[in-house]
Amino acid sequence: xxxxxxxxxxxxxxxxxxxxxxxxxxxxxxxxxxxxxxxxxxxxxxxxxxxxxxxxxxxxxxxxxxxxxxxxxxxxxxxxxxxxxxxxxxxxxxxxxxxxxxxxxxxxxxxxxxxxxxxxxxxxxxxxxxxxxxxxxxxxxxxxxxxxxxxxxxxxxxxxxxxxxxxxxxxxxxxxxxxxxxxxxxxxxxxxxxxxxxxxxxxxxxxxxxxxxxxxxxxxxxxxxxxxxxxxxxxxxxxxxxxxxxxxxxx
Amino acid sequence: xxxxxxxxxxxxxxxxxxxxxxxxxxxxxxxxxxxxxxxxxxxxxxxxxxxxxxxxxxxxxxxxxxxxxxxxxxxxxxxxxxxxxxxxxxxxxxxxxxxxxxxxxxxxxxxxxxxxxxxxxxxxxxxxxxxxxxxxxxxxxxxxxxxxxxxxxxxxxxxxxxxxxx
Numbered sequence: 001x002x003x004x005x006x007x008x009x010x011x012x013x014x015x016x017x018x019x020x021x022x023x024x025x026x027x028x029x030x031x032x033x034x035x036x037x038x039x040x041x042x043x044x045x046x047x048x049x050x051x052x053x054x055x056x057x058x059x060x061x062x063x064x065x066x067x068x069x070x071x072x073x074x075x076x077x078x079x080x081x082x083x084x085x086x087x088x089x090x091x092x093x094x095x096x097x098x099x100x101x102x103x104x105x106x107x108x109x110x111x112x113x114x115x116x117x118x119x120x121x122x123x124x125x126x127x128x129x130x131x132x133x134x135x136x137x138x139x140x141x142x143x144x145x146x147x148x149x150x151x152x153x154x155x156x157x158x159x160x161x162x163x164x165x166x167x168x169x170x171x172x173x174x175x176x177x178x179x180x181x182x183x184x185x186x187x188x189x190x191x192x193x194x195x196x197x198x199x200x201x202x203x204x205x206x207x208x209x210x211x212x213x214x215x216x217x218x219x220x221x222x223x224x225x226x227x228x229x230x231x232x233x234x235x236x237x238x239x240x241x242x243x244x245x246x247x248x249x250x251x
Numbered sequence: 252x253x254x255x256x257x258x259x260x261x262x263x264x265x266x267x268x269x270x271x272x273x274x275x276x277x278x279x280x281x282x283x284x285x286x287x288x289x290x291x292x293x294x295x296x297x298x299x300x301x302x303x304x305x306x307x308x309x310x311x312x313x314x315x316x317x318x319x320x321x322x323x324x325x326x327x328x329x330x331x332x333x334x335x336x337x338x339x340x341x342x343x344x345x346x347x348x349x350x351x352x353x354x355x356x357x358x359x360x361x362x363x364x365x366x367x368x369x370x371x372x373x374x375x376x377x378x379x380x381x382x383x384x385x386x387x388x389x390x391x392x393x394x395x396x397x398x399x400x401x402x403x404x405x406x407x408x409x410x411x412x413x414x415x416x417x
Binding site: 035036038039042043045046047048049050052053120121123124125127128129131132135138139 | 302304305306307308334335336337338369370389390391392393394396400414416417
């Protein structure tokens with residue numbers, strides 16, 4: 001494929017949003033209150049919208065007749081290159097919010113850089129997404145504060161969620177081969193430069209929420225290479241069910 | 252209000268004004284500001300629309316409705332979705348804002364006021380039912396991606412507020 005690096009680069013961005021969107025969507029009808037339920041699924045919808053723009057672009061670049069739906073629905077587990085963070089399950093509401101928050105802070109920093117990309121399509125999708133992701137970050141940050149500075153139980157639950165999810169944060173800043181090639185061409189974002197700012201912003205919210213910033217230096221990685229935690233397979237089984245059971249079905 | 256440069260053939264305006272947002276039927280897509288251009292080339296109308304929010308499920312329906320309305324007026328058409336420049340609530344026309352209010356949806360404030368309402372809990376949004384600004388935010392996310400949920404503390408009615416997007 002011509003432009004293979006660009007294709008891979010786009011999947012690297014879009015897979016994160018697809019998998020996180022699916023996780024948030026799982027809360028549909030199960031949110032702790034009606035308003036929160038609606039908020040979570042709204043976030044999911046925004047992410048899927050962004051994903052569609054990315055996959056449409058990727059399909060165009062691939063030029064092999066595959067559509068956005070094929071890319072979203074018909075790849076195997078090892079072909080998804082999302083970070084491990086976004087596939088972590090909705091263990092309880094604190095995990096859902098913790099995961100969202102730890103991703104949102106990265107996502108917004110990332111999109112603000114992607115907006116400067118020489119690739120006009122990526123830049124346009126980024127501009128559009130920034131507006132939406134700003135709302136996501138407000139929502140998840142508010143909840144971190146509310147849970148952290150809430151009751152003893154909510155404090156303990158969000159602290160333990162943050163402690164557990166922390167191990168997946170470092171991977172956000174790992175560069176793949178496609179990343180490096182795209183940075184060189186002025187298309188991609190050099191994620192290594194976002195790291196300090198990310199931890200600084202996250203820490204500010206945690207401090208305000210009376211939460212401890214985890215000190216663990218042990219981090220998990222692999223998602224960007226297609227090596228996932230056991231959770232992704234189950235997620236994909238649900239995500240892909242209709243297309244696997246009824247190939248090429250349409251609404 | 253900035254609308255940036257739009258090229259809409261005057262002959263097509265009346266036809267496109269008949270098409271409305273399926274989730275806010277009182278608001279025409281022209282007043283919504285989602286039609287970015289509409290020109291006739293070799294007997295085919297080429298329309299460019301831009302989504303309000305990336306995930307807005309109304310866009311597919313709007314595209315189909317545009318084609319249908321143009322077909323009825325005797326035109327074949329192509330509808331293209333464009334992302335840049337990104338849509339902003341500033342593109343909603345004055346008539347559109349009035350239509351929203353009449354429909355029971357509070358129109359977007361300017362971005363500074365919007366922030367102080369959504370982030371600091373200030374009471375600035377006018378209740379579309381009774382006009383009071385004694386209103387409070389219930390949730391930043393509402394029945395569709397573009398709206399937030401509010402409640403009026405005077406008339407006690409819940410209502411939607413169209414979030415500012417800039």
